[in-house]
Amino acid sequence: MGGASDLDAVRASLAARYGDGAVPTIAVTDTILEQLAHRSVRAFTPRDVGDDEVRAIVAAASSASTSSNQQWWSVIAVRDPAIKEEIRALAGGQGFIAAAPVFLVWIADLSRAVTIAREGDRPTGGLPYLETTITAIVDTALAAQNAAVAAESLGLGITFVGGVRNNPLELAALLGLPHRSVAVVGLAVGHPDPAEAADVRPRLPQSVVLHHDRYRDATIDELRPTDADLRRYFARFGRDRGWFDSVLSRIRGPEGLHGRHRIREQLDERGLSSR
Ligand SMILES: Cc1cc2nc3c(=O)[nH]c(=O)nc-3n(C[C@H](O)[C@H](O)[C@H](O)COP(=O)(O)O)c2cc1C
16 A cells, blocks of 8 residues: 555545544555445345355355364355245344345354264363353354455455344254354355445444553543434435444343343253353
């Protein structure tokens, strides 16, 4: 990077991401510029995503760091329209799940660890602890995010789908998941429909999320500009909502969790416990 037009591109990307709170300068690479341009894509053209692209995406996922190299994740690439339709129904009825040519289901997966232990009849008393479950879920999320960045670098569009946790037991049965595994998040992947009414969404300024040496509480006045940024963003697409609305709607009560308030018992049942 270096030319004047490059600098303009960086400034424009930062302004889209941070609104008025844009940081004045950053060291950018092509990777960072691509990450700055991320937006969730929920409308796809009919064009397929090839198996070679899926393999490239999964190679990127496999390259993510993984706690102690345990590799406690798996991914299911769902193309079958009937299965995608069932996932859509279980995951909040979100139409783009079935419309995406490929829907990747990211699985926290302790089943291979059990296979290894069984082989030598070795103890597995560390499995039921919350730390083990957290480790598997963190590994899975890191792999999925690497996959998302890889897909976007291929010109594909993605949206994560937490809705796969709305009905985790039914989804596990549908996908034939082994005991000690559970779907953590889905990733709809396809070619972006350029007509989709969406753009880069503003985020909290770095003055709020980046702390130096010690944590500093943000005041409500420091949070208000992000609410206003998001309200302006949604107004562009004819929607009347701000950022506070989505935060308040999520935390208002168990009903804001889309059925996921039962997740602890369901994880227990799947063999990912929280002792
Ligand atoms: C773990 C996770 C779960 C998500 N689940 C859904 C979902 O079920 N449905 C959906 O439309 N978007 C979902 N999203 C996408 C977010 O809504 C989106 O990332 C956020 O609004 C910011 O928008 P952007 O990605 O376009 O910047 C999810 C994102 C993450 C990280």
